Each structure stands twice: as C-alpha cells, then as structure tokens.
Amino acid sequence: MTVPDCLPGFEPLAGPVRPGVVLGVIGHDIHVVANRILEIGLSETGMRPYNLGTSNTIDDFVDAAAETGARAVLVSSLNGEGEVACAGAGDRFDAAGLGHVLRYAGGNLVVGSRPTAEVERVFLGYGFHRVFHQSVSFAPVFAALRADLLQAADG
Numbered sequence: 001m002t003v004p005d006c007l008p009g010f011e012p013l014a015g016p017v018r019p020g021v022v023l024g025v026i027g028h029d030i031h032v033v034a035n036r037i038l039e040i041g042l043s044e045t046g047m048r049p050y051n052l053g054t055s056n057t058i059d060d061f062v063d064a065a066a067e068t069g070a071r072a073v074l075v076s077s078l079n080g081e082g083e084v085a086c087a088g089a090g091d092r093f094d095a096a097g098l099g100h101v102l103r104y105a106g107g108n109l110v111v112g113s114r115p116t117a118e119v120e121r122v123f124l125g126y127g128f129h130r131v132f133h134q135s136v137s138f139a140p141v142f143a144a145l146r147a148d149l150l151q152a153a154d155g
C-alpha cells in the first residue's frame, strides 16, 4: 500500500524541502493535547514541524526559528499566560532579523472570559499575524498557514 505524503487537499508545497514550522506551548502551561495534534497535523499537511513542547518563552521560539530556518511559529497558550508572556513578540523576532517569520497564536489566550475581538486586538498588537482564540477546528489553521506561506513565497 502506498501511504500518501499529505492528506488529500494538502498536496506538497513547491520547493526542495517542506517548510519548517516551530510550535510549542508558552509559559508554565501544561496543556499539551492541542500541541501534539498540531504537530501531527503539520506533518500530514506538508510541513516540517519542530515541536518545543511546554515551558517556553518567546525567545525560545525566536532561537528555534533561527536554528531551524523555520518559516512560521505557532504559539499555544491554554491557561491564559500568553497575554503576559507573548507581549512584544514581533519586536523580538524583528530584533533577531526574523521579522519575516509568520507568527500565529492560538488557544485560550487570556485568563477568564473576554470578547474574542478584544483578544485578537491584543495579540495582533503584539506582532502576531493570525490569532485563533478558542477556535474549534484545526483545518482552518493549516489552510491559513499554507495560504500565508504561498503568499510569502510569491511576495
């Protein structure tokens, strides 16, 4: 039996190697389920995941992107620590000469209940390109990532 390289609808992106994507959970947050599923999904949709697991700072994502040449980072926060820990994320990437690296944040990004639009505004202000607060499906994340990577390659 031939095992397909990618899920149907997610054929390999152009280029000699699969695009690298760093993912991980920020802060002292122990929620790992979405992180593990995201890693599997990235592989199955044509990406090359580098999973940092839990207990990361924004600088860990910056360092990993520099070391791997990743084209995107996916930052998870489920317990809400992200609101403090992600502040200034875009500036950290810019300072490392990695302003071109796509930055997504997702999970339960703040402590307690807040309007999604407000949470998105905070994280976009931190320099993330896309924000998925309490989203329910992974497929739109992978579709958006592929579209953004294609657009970045064209631009």
Ligand code: B12
Residues within 6 Å of the ligand: 028, 029, 030, 031, 032, 033, 034, 035, 037, 074, 075, 076, 077, 078, 079, 080, 104, 105, 106, 107, 108, 109, 110, 111, 112, 113, 132, 133, 134, 135, 136, 137, 138, 141
């Ligand atoms: C399982 C669970 C636990 C387990 C975790 C086991 C483990 N090792 O993973 C245990 C029991 C240990 C636990 C502990 C705690 N938990 Co808990 N936990 C949950 C629970 C029930 C499910 C989380 C889960 O795995 N869901 C399944 C995955 C697939 O979904 P998800 O995590 O929601 O992620 C989705 C999206 O957010 C998105 N996503 C996630 N990351 C990313 C990243 C990117 C880039 C993108 C695009 C998308 C994305 O993708 C997923 C699919 O939609 C949720 C409540 C709930 N029903 O969601 C609470 C919940 C996350 N926990 C919560 C809390 C508060 C805690 C504790 C602080 C409780 C305590 N006082 O001790 C501790 C955490 C301590 C710490 N240091 O972090 C809160 C967080 C509230 C907040 N943000 O304000 C929640 C929401 C419960 C609640 N309603 O209050 N928890």
